[in-house]
Amino acid sequence: xxxxxxxxxxxxxxxxxxxxxxxxxxxxxxxxxxxxxxxxxxxxxxxxxxxxxxxxxxxxxxxxxxxxxxxxxxxxxxxxxxxxxxxxxxxxxxxxxxxxxxxxxxxxxxxxxxxxxxxxxxxxxxxxxxxxxxxxxxxxxxxxxxxxxxxxxx
Amino acid sequence: xxxxxxxxxxxxxxxxxxxxxxxxxxxxxxxxxxxxxxxxxxxxxxxxxxxxxxxxxxxxxxxxxxxxxxxxxxxxxxxxxxxxxxxxxxxxxxxxxxxxxxxxxxxxxxxxxxxxxxxxxxxxxxxxxxxxxxxxxxxxxxxxxxxxxxxxxxxxxxxxxxxxxxxxxxxxxxxxxxxxxxxxxxxxxxxxxxxxxx
Numbered sequence: 001x002x003x004x005x006x007x008x009x010x011x012x013x014x015x016x017x018x019x020x021x022x023x024x025x026x027x028x029x030x031x032x033x034x035x036x037x038x039x040x041x042x043x044x045x046x047x048x049x050x051x052x053x054x055x056x057x058x059x060x061x062x063x064x065x066x067x068x069x070x071x072x073x074x075x076x077x078x079x080x081x082x083x084x085x086x087x088x089x090x091x092x093x094x095x096x097x098x099x100x101x102x103x104x105x106x107x108x109x110x111x112x113x114x115x116x117x118x119x120x121x122x123x124x125x126x127x128x129x130x131x132x133x134x135x136x137x138x139x140x141x142x143x144x145x146x147x148x149x150x151x152x153x154x
Numbered sequence: 155x156x157x158x159x160x161x162x163x164x165x166x167x168x169x170x171x172x173x174x175x176x177x178x179x180x181x182x183x184x185x186x187x188x189x190x191x192x193x194x195x196x197x198x199x200x201x202x203x204x205x206x207x208x209x210x211x212x213x214x215x216x217x218x219x220x221x222x223x224x225x226x227x228x229x230x231x232x233x234x235x236x237x238x239x240x241x242x243x244x245x246x247x248x249x250x251x252x253x254x255x256x257x258x259x260x261x262x263x264x265x266x267x268x269x270x271x272x273x274x275x276x277x278x279x280x281x282x283x284x285x286x287x288x289x290x291x292x293x294x295x296x297x298x299x300x301x302x303x304x305x306x307x308x309x310x311x312x313x314x315x316x317x318x319x320x321x322x323x324x325x326x327x328x329x330x331x332x333x334x335x336x337x338x339x340x341x342x343x344x345x346x347x348x349x350x351x352x
Binding site for chain 1: 227228229230231232234235237238239241242269270273274276277278279302306308309312314316317318319320333335336337
């Protein structure tokens with residue numbers, strides 16, 4: 001009986017790892033946001049999302065500290081015209097792939113900032129995925145001239 | 155057979171001569187393209203409102219090469235990215251102190267007054283001339299510079315603005331020379347910038 005009790009969780013794990021439809025495994029990294037000046041109420045946050053799991057997940061919502069609001073947007077350029085649109089239905093993170101939110105592409109738009117974001121501060125966001133659920137993200141704020149997250153040592 | 159061969163050689167000779175003529179004309183044309191385009195399309199004198207709230211006349215740019223970008227301060231991604239890139243490219247040129255002016259002209263005059271463009275210009279750690287104006291003045295300048303913009307409601311009472319996001323480059327005579335687009339590598343952008351700062 002004892003053996004069966006001990007063996008049971010191992011058996012479940014063994015079965016789970018043999019399953020072709022394992023869960024998504026998300027790794028969030030390289031987050032950064034751009035600083036703002038007083039009176040500028042919107043900015044963008046970017047990050048890299050890697051899915052090391054076996055099934056897709058979808059980023060469907062982002063929340064920011066009140067009174068600010070966050071939402072997913074995509075910048076598109078056609079014939080020199082830049083258009084920013086909400087990403088309808090969220091952003092899919094396929095299994096085995098890495099999705100990067102970066103300038104000129106997909107980004108988290110943070111609006112309604114009550115105070116300027118200063119370089120060196122941390123913006124705390126919560127990302128909601130359909131399968132993984134909510135993940136907290138600490139986003140370092142960079143200077144306006146930044147083109148990516150800070151490298152180690154900066 | 156021999157006649158066919160001669161005929162073919164004549165065709166080759168004609169093709170080579172034609173090619174030589176086209177190439178010579180293309181090379182000769184290059185030096186006049188910017189004048190022709192400048193006269194036909196972008197630029198011209200304008201008056202807007204400066205970041206200090208005072209009228210800003212384009213005559214202040216006489217003799218100064220300049221890069222012009224149209225955007226709006228509520229723009230979270232394209233606008234700061236483009237202006238930061240222009241500042242960075244200007245640093246890479248570095249031959250003399252300020253080889254070209256960077257102008258930021260708002261396509262959202264309803265929200266972007268002089269104070270807004272002034273503060274936004276100060277984000278970049280390097281001189282950026284922020285300009286706004288009345289909706290009529292902005293419309294006029296957009297027409298002169300061939301710029302498209304369109305308000306797009308965002309569903310929660312606010313709006314974004316679709317807009318031409320290319321950077322227009324003008325030489326010291328105020329003639330349009332080239333555009334920069336973000337898809338280009340820095341090397342290509344720097345070559346174009348040197349054409350206005352040389």
